[in-house]
Amino acid sequence: MPTPGAFLIADPVHVDSPAYVADTANRFPLAGQTPPDGWRVAEHGGWVMWHPTHAHLPQQGWKVHVSAGLDDAADVLDLVRDHCVRHRVAFKFQRSRRLALVNNEKYAHRAGSGKLAALYPADDTALRRILDDLGTRLPRPVRPQ
Numbered sequence: 001m002p003t004p005g006a007f008l009i010a011d012p013v014h015v016d017s018p019a020y021v022a023d024t025a026n027r028f029p030l031a032g033q034t035p036p037d038g039w040r041v042a043e044h045g046g047w048v049m050w051h052p053t054h055a056h057l058p059q060q061g062w063k064v065h066v067s068a069g070l071d072d073a074a075d076v077l078d079l080v081r082d083h084c085v086r087h088r089v090a091f092k093f094q095r096s097r098r099l100a101l102v103n104n105e106k107y108a109h110r111a112g113s114g115k116l117a118a119l120y121p122a123d124d125t126a127l128r129r130i131l132d133d134l135g136t137r138l139p140r141p142v143r144p145q
Contacts, residue, residue, distance in 0.1 A: 021046070023096035030077045031095040036085060046099045049092040050084065057090060057120055062127045064134075066117040070097055072139050073116055079137055080117050089126055093117040 031048050035041050042049045068076040077093055084091045094100040094116055104114050121127040 021096075021098055021102075023098040026097040027095050028074050028077055028093070028097065030074070030081055030093065033081075039085070043095065046095055047092045048095045049090070050081070051090040052088040055088060055090060055122065057122060061123070062121050064119040064121065064127070064130050065115045066119065066134070066138070067114045068116050068139070070100060073097065073100055076138060077117060079134065080119065083130065083133055083137075084119060087126065087129060089122070089130065090120040091117055 031043075035050050038053055040051055040053055042051075066076060066080055080091060080093065083089070094103060100116055119130055121130055
């Protein structure tokens with residue numbers, strides 16, 4: 001659940017869901033792409049979800065969160081998309097820089113804070129592939145000395 005302040009980004013006077021924020025100008029390029037054949041796309045609550053048709057997720061399983069700084073976010077989403085499409089892994093991502101920023105602010109809800117994307121591997125093998133592949137390809141955070 002977003003923090004109370006998050007409900008004021010769509011309209012500074014009237015409280016509304018952050019999903020209704022006017023963010024067309026700063027949406028990530030992936031949010032406007034059409035998935036390849038065999039995939040469906042849906043948007044809900046500021047998230048864009050890509051899901052392979054005829055794929056079934058387990059009732060219980062793993063979820064991989066991907067974080068990135070705003071400067072790297074579009075490139076990171078491209079890496080996530082490429083991996084997920086190649087291996088038919090369902091995923092979702094924040095649709096815009098503005099929503100990614102709001103979900104990473106100081107008072108953002110801790111359950112989703114910093115999450116740019118979430119991947120849903122169907123089994124342990126898919127999880128290992130995600131961790132090995134994206135773990136080596138995603139940019140590493142710069143740690144202060």
